[in-house]
Amino acid sequence: MNRPAISFLLVAGILCTGTAEVTETQTEASVTVTKLTDKLYTSTCTGGREFNLPLYSTNLVASVGEDGILLVDAGFGETGQALRDTLAALGDGQLKLIISTHYHGDHTFGNQFLKNQATIMGHHSAVSRMSGD
Numbered sequence: 001m002n003r004p005a006i007s008f009l010l011v012a013g014i015l016c017t018g019t020a021e022v023t024e025t026q027t028e029a030s031v032t033v034t035k036l037t038d039k040l041y042t043s044t045c046t047g048g049r050e051f052n053l054p055l056y057s058t059n060l061v062a063s064v065g066e067d068g069i070l071l072v073d074a075g076f077g078e079t080g081q082a083l084r085d086t087l088a089a090l091g092d093g094q095l096k097l098i099i100s101t102h103y104h105g106d107h108t109f110g111n112q113f114l115k116n117q118a119t120i121m122g123h124h125s126a127v128s129r130m131s132g133d
Contacts, residue, residue, distance in 0.1 A: 001101060026055055031075070035094030039064050041090060042083075045083060047076030054125030056111040058106040064085065071118070073107040087114075097121065103130050 036042060043060040052078050060083075061072040069091060089097050090115040100108050100122035106131055111120055122130070 001060035011035050027077065027121075029055070029078045029082075031079050032088050033062075033086055036047050039091075042092060043075070043083065043086065045075030045079040045110070046107075047106065048076045050109065056106075060107075062090060064091035068092070068094040069118075071095060071098045071114070073101055074098055074110030074114055074120075076106055077109035077112060083110050084113050100126055100130065 019103075026046065029049065030045075032044045032046075034042045034044070042065065043061045043062060045060060046055055046057045048054060048056045058073070060075055063070040067086055069117050071087065074080070084095075087093065095114060095118040098111060098114060098118050098120045100111065100120060102108075102122075103120060103126045108126075114120075121127075
C-alpha cells in the first residue's frame with residue numbers, strides 16, 4: 001500500500017471514531033461538511049433519535065477524486081437523504097465506494113440511502129452483523 005493511501009486511512013480512522021453530544025439548542029438532525037483540502041472533506045452527521053437517544057454527532061470522511069467519491073462510514077438513517085444530497089454537490093457527485101468501519105448504526109444506517117450508488121465494503125464481521133447474520 002502506498003504512503004498516501006496509508007495516511008488517508010489513518011486520518012479517516014481518527015476522524016470517524018469521535019462522537020459528541022450536541023448543544024441543547026439543536027433540535028433537528030443535520031449534515032454539515034468541512035473542506036480540509038481540495039479533495040478531502042469531513043462530514044458531521046447529527047442524529048440519534050432513531051435510537052431513542054439525545055442528538056449527538058458522528059464524523060465521516062469523503063475523499064473526492066477524478067474517479068469519484070470514497071466515503072468512510074455513512075452516518076445515521078435519519079441523515080441519509082441529506083448526506084446523499086450533500087455528496088452530490090462534491091466533485092462530480094459520483095459516489096463509488098463506502099467503507100464501513102464498524103457496524104454501529106450511527107456509522108452504517110445511512111448505507112440504505114447510498115447502497116444503489118456505491119459499493120459498500122467493510123470487515124467481514126461488520127458485514128455479517130449489518131446483514132443480520
